[in-house]
Amino acid sequence: MKRSWLLLRFLPISGLVALLSGCGVKGVSALIPMGKEAREQAWLMYLSLGIMVIVILVVASIYFYVLIRFHKRKGQEDYIPKQTEGNKILEIVWTVIPILLLCIIAVPTVKQTFAQSDTDVPKSQKKDVLQVDVTAHQFWWDFKYPDQKIETAQDVVVPVGKTVIFKITSADVVHSFWVPALGGKIDANPGQTTKLKLTPENEGVYRGRCAELCGSSHALMYFNVKVVSQSEFDQWVDGMKKGPEAPATASAQEGQELFKQNCMSCHAVGKEGGPVAPNLTDFADRKMIAGTLDHNKENLIKWITNPDAVKPGANMPARGMNKNLTDEQIQKIADYLFTLSVK
Numbered sequence: 394m395k396r397s398w399l400l401l402r403f404l405p406i407s408g409l410v411a412l413l414s415g416c417g418v419k420g421v422s423a424l425i426p427m428g429k430e431a432r433e434q435a436w437l438m439y440l441s442l443g444i445m446v447i448v449i450l451v452v453a454s455i456y457f458y459v460l461i462r463f464h465k466r467k468g469q470e471d472y473i474p475k476q477t478e479g480n481k482i483l484e485i486v487w488t489v490i491p492i493l494l495l496c497i498i499a500v501p502t503v504k505q506t507f508a509q510s511d512t513d514v515p516k517s518q519k520k521d522v523l524q525v526d527v528t529a530h531q532f533w534w535d536f537k538y539p540d541q542k543i544e545t546a547q548d549v550v551v552p553v554g555k556t557v558i559f560k561i562t563s564a565d566v567v568h569s570f571w572v573p574a575l576g577g578k579i580d581a582n583p584g585q586t587t588k589l590k591l592t593p594e595n596e597g598v599y600r601g602r603c604a605e606l607c608g609s610s611h612a613l614m615y616f617n618v619k620v621v622s623q624s625e626f627d628q629w630v631d632g633m634k635k636g637p638e639a640p641a642t643a644s645a646q647e648g649q650e651l652f653k654q655n656c657m658s659c660h661a662v663g664k665e666g667g668p669v670a671p672n673l674t675d676f677a678d679r680k681m682i683a684g685t686l687d688h689n690k691e692n693l694i695k696w697i698t699n700p701d702a703v704k705p706g707a708n709m710p711a712r713g714m715n716k717n718l719t720d721e722q723i724q725k726i727a728d729y730l731f732t733l734s735v736k
């Protein structure tokens with residue numbers, strides 16, 4: 394066989410390796426767990442994988458041993474080996490071993506499945522958990538903190554080491570809430586509340602996404618979980634309650650007026666404004682625009698000018714409520730939105 398052909402045969406394998414190595418990116422991967430539940434799930438995956446590898450090694454070793462030891466040799470053309478039928482001991486052994494292996498996988502799996510799906514918090518422990526109410530929309534995420542009485546969107550902020558109970562629903566179609574690095578995934582169904590318990594153990598930003606095909610921009614329906622220290626979280630909550638400071642520059646002040654007239658029927662800042670679009674109180678502190686663009690002014694202008702070009706099917710009109718904002722006005726609104734920080 395030509396050498397180039399031989400190399401070609403390795404292409405699918407190298408492709409697979411490249412693909413699988415993409416599964417190991419920190420912050421987005423279930424294989425690099427950053428929370429208690431994710432760690433337990435990864436452990437279960439490695440347990441099953443370990444047992445499967447042992448089975449493959451044993452079976453493959455026997456296979457190759459038999460292949461080499463008993464292959465037909467020169468002068469044996471007419472030789473027929475001893476014929477046997479049935480072997481009770483062997484059959485018992487190869488039935489019992491898989492049963493044992495499956496038990497080793499099943500016991501911790503069943504135990505952890507029940508433990509992780511237990512989201513009832515006893516009254517005495519209520520203050521040790523944080524509740525976040527999640528509403529999925531085409532194609533964005535709303536986060537309400539009922540105890541803190543604050544609301545944000547796209548970037549959910551939680552303290553490290555604390556168990557968070559996400560109560561999840563949908564405003565339109567079926568979505569699915571998934572943060573691989575923190576573990577688990579659960580459907581967001583309209584008219585129903587599902588619960589997911591996550592306990593982040595490391596500070597950082599973890600990518601979440603919708604995991605249920607929900608429309609034309611499903612693939613762009615990202616969000617972030619920002620895990621911060623308890624004190625940073627308390628500061629954030631205070632900031633959210635107070636709201637951002639009034640804009641200082643003339644351009645941003647004009648932008649605020651334009652925003653009130655053209656955007657606030659849908660978007661809220663602090664307690665003012667409509668509930669049908671992402672709450673923008675801490676917009677300047679976010680990691681992304683609409684969950685998909687890098688967070689800078691240029692992209693914000695691009696978004697306001699034509700959201701549909703960024704996220705096909707996004708429920709936001711181009712150039713404001715009356716679709717008539719000029720480039721200059723959009724620039725001013727962008728200046729204003731970048732003052733919306735609660736830090």
Ligand code: HEC
Pocket residue numbers: 531532533546547652655656657658659660669670671676679681682683684693696697704707708709710712713714718726730
């Ligand atoms: C008819 C309601 C509506 C109006 C009016 C509207 N928006 Fe939106 N906006 C939305 C919706 C819905 C989304 C979420 C889209 C998505 O991500 O799928 C959104 C998303 C955004 C985002 C991204 C939010 C984030 O957290 O990343 C920004 C910024 C924004 N809008 C700014 C504006 C500005 C500025 C105006 C006024 C010029 C405006 N919007 C007018 C409905 C509206």
Ligand SMILES: [Cu+2]
Pocket residue numbers: 529532567568569603604605606607608611614
């Ligand atoms: Cu979705």
